[in-house]
Amino acid sequence: MLVIKDLKVKVSDTDKVILDNFNLSINEGEVHVIMGPNGTGKSTLAKTILGHYKFEVECGDIEFYGKKLNSLSTDERAKLGIFLAMQDPTEIEGVSNSEFLRTALGEVSGSKVNLYEFITAIEKAYDDVSLNKDMLHRFVNKGFSGGEKKKNEVLQLKMLKPKLIILDELDSGLDVDSLKIVCKNINDYLKENKKASVLIITHYPRILDYLKPDYVHIMKNGNIKQTGDLSLASFVEKNGYDGINAVEERDLNE
């Protein structure tokens, strides 16, 4: 569903290159993980997939179901079914959660949202992620705790029903119980939507106890250096990213 080919991305209006020669393919129903040191370009990748204004694609392609995303606006990409749960969700003064979600749902589905169905669905979603329903009437993310913001992202994805879910450090800011809850929600979603795929960006293998990955990629200096299975995540946990070159050597020796 997602194919990224030889992607080079720089910070807009500068010469600073962040992703270079980046390649990644994700098929329907797969769970991928990207791990990598701070500042290596993981969030940049996630934002670039959604056409963030701060980043510019110098060359290479991003394709989603065969459609080139490069020239599409952010909302057009979202309408195709890509959802990014952000590392640091933005606070939006003056716009309530309910108005926001109802509008988003109308835009993504391309039809008018039935108010009764909307309220029923959203109240259930609040219960599912164990957030207080009063938050519906609060401004988007405004004054939410770190964990509440993350749960609010998962709530949105449950409502918007994307095909590709990108989770940028969903686990940071969530306590153990909350992490279990949101992962259960995502797993349930994947059970109901067998073709949906997930790209998890994380520093900690703990989230992988709940969301079972098919592939683990290690990213360093702007591209993927190594791909493996869950054991690669454990290896990094034990040896750090400095050990990644050693992994390559180890593989060579095998």
Add this chain to the structure above:
Amino acid sequence: MNRITVGKNFSEEVYLDSKDSKYYIEVEENASLKVYHYAVDKSFEVEIHLKGENASVEYFYSTLNRKDNYFRIKVFHDVSNTKSNLVNHGVNILDKKLNFVVDGIIPKDVVGCVCSQDNKIMNLCEGKSSIAPNLLIDSHDNIANHSAYIGNFKEDVLFYLKSRGISQKIATKMLTLGFLVHDLENEEEIKDFLKYIDELS
């Protein structure tokens, strides 16, 4: 000129219809007034006097602007222990001028007042806007503060909305609504204004 007086001990809430371009407002002892002033493409001069102790005014000015316009408001804290809170928000749609001149005046020997202003203008295009906040305060023992912002809706905020499938146009409408409309409970009073926001493109 339109005159509004709030008598001693009264508490009122008014919606200005914007038919006049000048308003003169007096608030007497222990009285309070809340003003919602919604305007489209017009200039105004407003003078407010807080005439008795414990008089207070809250003034919400919200404007959608396409031409060259100004909003000039002066609040006189004529006596001690009076309170004013001005929230002036404008959305400047095209490349014309929108100017706010906002004066808070506390004369000598008047103390215990709170005088605050929040002035913001969003320029959606290359609009030329200015905000002149003036706090003319001749004595200590008063609390005065102001904030002023001229710019556009934040890119991060727009990105967040768009990342959920909301188009630039609808995102701008939502943000304009949130920025300008403080009292959706009284939708009937401002239905014309809401229509203008809805027609934004």
